[in-house]
Amino acid sequence: MNRSNLNYLALGAVAMLAGCTTTAASSGDPQPHFSSLYSTYLANCAQCHAPGAVGATSTTEKSLDFATQAAAYTSLSGTATGLTGNQQACNGVAFVVKDKPASSLLLAVLDSATRTAIDLTATPNCDHNAISDMALKMGTPPSAAFLTALNTWIANGAPND
Secondary structure, eight states, X not given: OOHHHHHHHHHHHHHHHTTOSOOOSSSSOOOSSHHHHHHHTGGGGGGTSSTXXXXXXXXXXXXXXXXXXXXHHHHHTSBOOSOOGGGGGGTTOBSOOTTOGGGOHHHHHHOHHHHHHOOOTTXXXXXXXXXXXXXXXXXXXXXXXXXXXXXXXXHTTOOOO
């Protein structure tokens, strides 16, 4: 094994030890409240989406900050920026469209059914081919209970609760 491969292996080990694979932050089924969604799954996103995050790369969407629950809610109220390659078609797309889970980028990156069916009339090139499968990148997909709670939270207007 050459030195470059050893460096990548070491970096991967550090990332895993730092928590880049998903584990529930607390036990129990998530409820359709932001505090529950954050503590049971979304807090894990800070491993890549936070200032100075261990798992951050040059391709990490930079407008997201999951370092705290407050920062996560604020950034999820915005739109995607700084995406490159085929993902750049999703720049300007809202992470959460209140009352419209099927149009919310957050749900699409975590749920394959939403990603496949997403229809964003204003940005037609932001489709299933342009949206990253973050559940795959995180290692462990969110539970069906989490996706149901996330969908319900968005459908209920995505309050900061």
